[in-house]
Amino acid sequence: MSDHRLAERDRPWMMRTYAGHSTARKSNELYRGNLAKGQTGLSVAFDLPTQTGYDAGHELARGEVGKVGVPIAHRGDMAALMDGIPLGEMNTSMTINATAAWLLGLYIVAAEEQGVEARALQGTTQNDIIKEFLARGTYAFPPGPSMRLIADTVAYTVTEVPKWNPINICSYHLQEAGATPVQEIAYALSNAIAVLDATRQRVDPELMGQVFARLSFFVNAGVRFVEEHAKLRAMGELWEQIGRERYGVADPKHLRFRYGVQVNSLGLTESQPENNVQRIVLEALGVTLGRNARARAIQLPAWNEALGLPRPWDQQWSLRIQQVLAYETDLLEYPDIFEGSKVMDGLVAELVEGARAEMAVVEEHGGAVEAVPYMKAALVDSHRERRNRIEAGEQVVVGINRYAESEPSPLSTGEDGGILVVDPGVEAEQVEALERWRAQRDADAVERALDELRRVAADDAKNILPATIEAARAGATTGEWAHALREAFGEYRAPTGVGEAAAGVPSCEQDALRDEVERVSEALGRRVKLLVGKPGLDGHSNGAEQIAVRARDLGMDVVYEGIRLTPSQIVTSALQEGVHVVGLSILSGSHLELIPDVVAGLRDAGVDAPVVVGGIIPQADVEPLREAGVAAVYTPKDFDLGRIMGDIVALVAQRNGAAAGA
Amino acid sequence: MTLTPSGAELGRRLREGDVGAAPTVLNLVESRPARESGEVQALLHEVAPGALGGEAPAHVIGITGPPGVGKSSLLGELVGAWRADGRSVAVLAVDPSSKRSGGALLGDRARIASDPADRGTFIRSTAAGERLGGLAPATRAAAQALSAAFDVVVVETVGVGQSETEVAEVADTVAVVVQPGSGDVLQFLKSGIMEIPDVLVVTKVDLGTVAQRARRDLVAALRSIGDNATPVVAVSSVAPVQGIDDLIAALDAHRAELDVGARRLDARRAGAVADFHAEHGDRALRALGGRRAALKALGEADPALEVPALTRALEERAGVA
16 A cells, blocks of 8 residues: 555546536437436536526517526426436536526426435535626626525525535636636635625524535636646635634534536637637646545536537537546546645645735625625726736737637538527527416416515515425426515616726827827817627626726726616617717627617617627627628637727727828 | 707707707717807807796706715616606716826716616716816706706716815705715814715615714714704615605705705806816916906806806906907
8 A cells, every 4th residue: 555546546526518508408408418428417507597587588588598508497497407317316516696596496396396305406506696796797686685595595405405515606707707816716715704604694503514514616727727726725725724713613524625617718719719628628637636626526618618609519529528537547546646745835825825815805895795896896907917918928828919820720610610509599489488388387376476485585584495496386487586586685786897997007009099099089079988888698797898998098988887788778878878989798699689789779869889899709690790780890819909999999080080090 | 970950959959848859968068169169058048047038947966975885876766766756867977087098987877777768867977077176077068958858957976075066066956975984074074175065865774873873973063063954864775775755855855945046146157167267277267356256247247148158258358268
């Protein structure tokens, strides 16, 4: 028996693929196929209406149904999604947040219908609202009630669904929004503290050890994989300390830092997309190399995520990466390979120290909930610095700012453009199916269940879960559940972070553009005014925020209202604000439905402002958008914000007859 | 370039109560060429007391306070309540500009905005630009013009200590918004750095005892300087929303007591002096004998005149026309 080999090879982590689209039935087929290929758990991607609590047919759901995930409106949809999959044995991770309590309710009821009791269920609801306010945007309710829903779910599951992870605290999306490793650690752990503090008031104090043990994390891993590994070790160290010192947890089993991972999508490129494969492999190493901080569950993005939705074959490729790593290599045969490493210990110490200091700042703001505006602004700043480094060539991205010359890629030249396109007919299909569902259910039972839900919602001392499960049994829909709670809790718009973002430091190349903005503004007789809008339910606002901040730094007046706007809201803003140009950002794939609506609305309202669009727009959709009247389309390969800004100013000058720039 | 209606035409539309003219009116008053060519003056002439046969009917309300106190959320609730009451509302939200770039991020309408199909609500965000003190150069003109067509015109600005003075130059009623724990406002009030507003509003009353204590402290501060009349209203803009009806009642009560004609006349004269000063500088103002002398000189002018006409009178007097 040696101490550099394990007596027995470790079992591999749980392998998943983040999947779901179109309809419950289609997604079920996809899941069964993935499981047959050796996937060991499920990871459900819900569409944006389901994530934000709207039924298909709602104005805000237009163009979004079945796009980035599967629509689940009621227990019938959930049963179809899990058809033929034994829920007593499956381990299911659900990326669901604002409506997590509801989707868990539907899952529990679907299990009941399979004859499986709740105690046997294993899996995870993401259920992390603070990062939705900060980075992902699928929140529905104000912070207070949102934290209560989370605490209710934790308190309920710890006794009733004891193998369930009621919350997956996400640092993943923070990194996607630009977080540095220190920010990622500090904000995620501060978030966990807010959840634990809220839960402490709603459970028997003796259960706090178990509660602490049920909290898991969902982290990110970028391509700087050595530092990323150190980040995970640092999180483990800090987590244990928090458990011991703040919550008096003593059982070492309860103190373990458990995490799943989806590796970085922010760094994946649209140009030379095949390079993403090696990025993904290296990132997977970052979360598996050291046994003491190895992921419990991994899902890898597909090589073509910056192009559009991955096809089954693309996802299979990512699963095979995991399988090669787990089954072909010798990775799982050794104890921790970094024990005693000076480099690793040094990196961990650095990160722990930095994170502690940043956590203290969050604490000074009154904790993670109160510190949302502070953290949001800090993320916007970090992301801007990252973009500036890439634009200046200080941070190398192969295929983007270095080695950009390329042979044509055979991967993305196929008939389908190398991506999955969701049949636009699924929306109408889902609307019809929903009408049929409503017609055949016991309407009185639904109304009674929703009345009870409203009553419980209004009483802060009650747990929301029992009434939620009852409403699921009665046949209520996602939109009805969320509507009842919106009535009780009110609605909310999260801070955009752009108002608080630091003003940029002038650089030479920006100076020339600033002069041009000034010149055009003088010629127009008032300052160039830009509306940045995010139509639809997509909450990925990084791009829009960066555009807004840069335009301000160049001297424009910028109207930015945050996410989740209908086309008519955008048109009204453009008209009332008297803007010279409109920039729209959309990443959810609903651009062909929503953008022509905005353009036509502007025309009808008599707003003579050119429209530019940015986001994940497949090449095949660029021409239809231009035909609809869009002046310019930008995709992830247009990384140079300066160039985009130059175009925007030129468009304004041209449209208003201001002489061409010097 | 699209053809825009003339200032006079827009003024006539406003006089007839056409709230749909508002976006174009704002484009006009914010435009430097329109100011220089007399279009803005033509607009204001059409909505001056002389043309209207009296003061414009709107209640012009200034809402100001430090950043982050929840002005916009409060305004969202107020707009909803006014609309429910059938009153049309125009909001002019003034945001600070970046000193470094001159640009500005204007995000307030997100928290105010209502049903996009509702023509009775108009929201315009404006950058304060280079003007010191908070008010955008065009905001005064916009408030005067829109008050001919809307029932309520709100001017929202950021700041404390100076901004309420600036806002008082356009508003019938000034409300200063503070949140619990803002001791600076207390000190400013007591020391006279800040003028006493018509209504004081304490937000975030959902915080409970802290907010109630803040309200008591403000009342005590007012009393210590001999003011027993200024209402202090506590509100919450998060569910359960509280105090909005009280605030509206306090605003309405102030307006009902006010000599609107006198206040507006003072406002127009102060506005003309401010515009003259901004355009011609300290030296020209000194040539008139200073600010007080300039105001006094305007006291002889026709009280029904619009601001640009008053400004021109000053220019002629100073020989800088």
